[in-house]
Amino acid sequence: MEYAQLRGVSRREILSVMTTPPDNFLQEATTVSSEDFFAAINFISTSLKDDLLGIRLGNFLNMNSLGLIYQISLQTATIEEALFYLNNYIGNTIPVVQPEIQFIEDRVIINLSINVDKSEASTIVLESLLTIISRELDMMTAQPLDFLLFSPACSPEYPSEWQQGKSFAISFKAALLKASLQDISRLHLDALIPEYLKLIETMKPEPTFSSKVKIASLNMAKPELPALEKVADVFNLTPRTLQRRLSAEQTTFRQITDDLKKQISYMLLQHNRFSVMDVSYVLGYSEPAAFIHSFKKWYGNSPEKVRTRLAVSA
Incomplete structure (x- = not known):
């Protein structure tokens, strides 16, 4: 909602396409139905006509980035442990998204999917989440993450770290799972x-x-x-x-x-x-x-x- 308003989309118009709009988006416990969630995203997408909307949204959003990273730094020592909390965070905030972790050769692949068929809106949601995850993990690690991002919608206009893929996923070297987190708590x-x-x-x-x-x-x-x-x-x-x-x-x-x-x-x-x-x-x-x-x-x-x-x- 905040990002759409920054881009010039009216809050009132977004709420008008929702069957049961929330009274206050700013309250942490506020929830919306999946139907209203996708209706709002589709409206924003139609209004902005931006093929990279999901990536740009992900660069703007940050899962309360600093707060989340600080909480993770208090509870975890490695990327492997941090991934558990990141996946748990996604599952609790956007339950329509299903994360799956695979190990192929020397790499970790985190696949994200949405069971309901909402193609364009799903692309926006999943690309934004992958962008956020890559940012969060990159900020946490004490060494370069060297990740790759995959999307079936990838085109030449996408940032260089994105590649065409059969699914929405992020991949990085498995050795980094045991890598230490940055000592962010000292700040x-x-x-x-x-x-x-x-x-x-x-x-x-x-x-x-x-x-x-x-x-x-x-x-x-x-x-x-x-x-x-x-x-x-x-x-x-x-x-x-x-x-x-x-x-x-x-x-x-x-x-x-x-x-x-x-x-x-x-x-x-x-x-x-x-x-x-x-x-x-x-x-x-x-x-x-x-x-x-x-x-x-x-x-x-x-x-x-x-x-x-x-x-x-x-």
């Missing part, structure tokens, strides 16, 4: 997530294109903010077109990301558990010195001096 992302969400909540509600770009960027953060090309693709726009639309609102993508980094860094520095190196990592800087340089430009002082001032005024 205490349980504190970072609320800060991100509060930032989204406090954004101005005007339906401007720049505000949509901010929301998309925050939603795609892992935790560093995504590049221009990634955000533009979510809107099915070229980077140049996205910049042109932002220019019409007297801003640029660089200004938007700098503003987000400025706000996020200020919030994180209020938590002593985050070192300057941690904050620079969260914001996607290659080294702390680059972050410190940007921070001084934003606030006129170093991160440590600002942190000291915040502690005194607290």
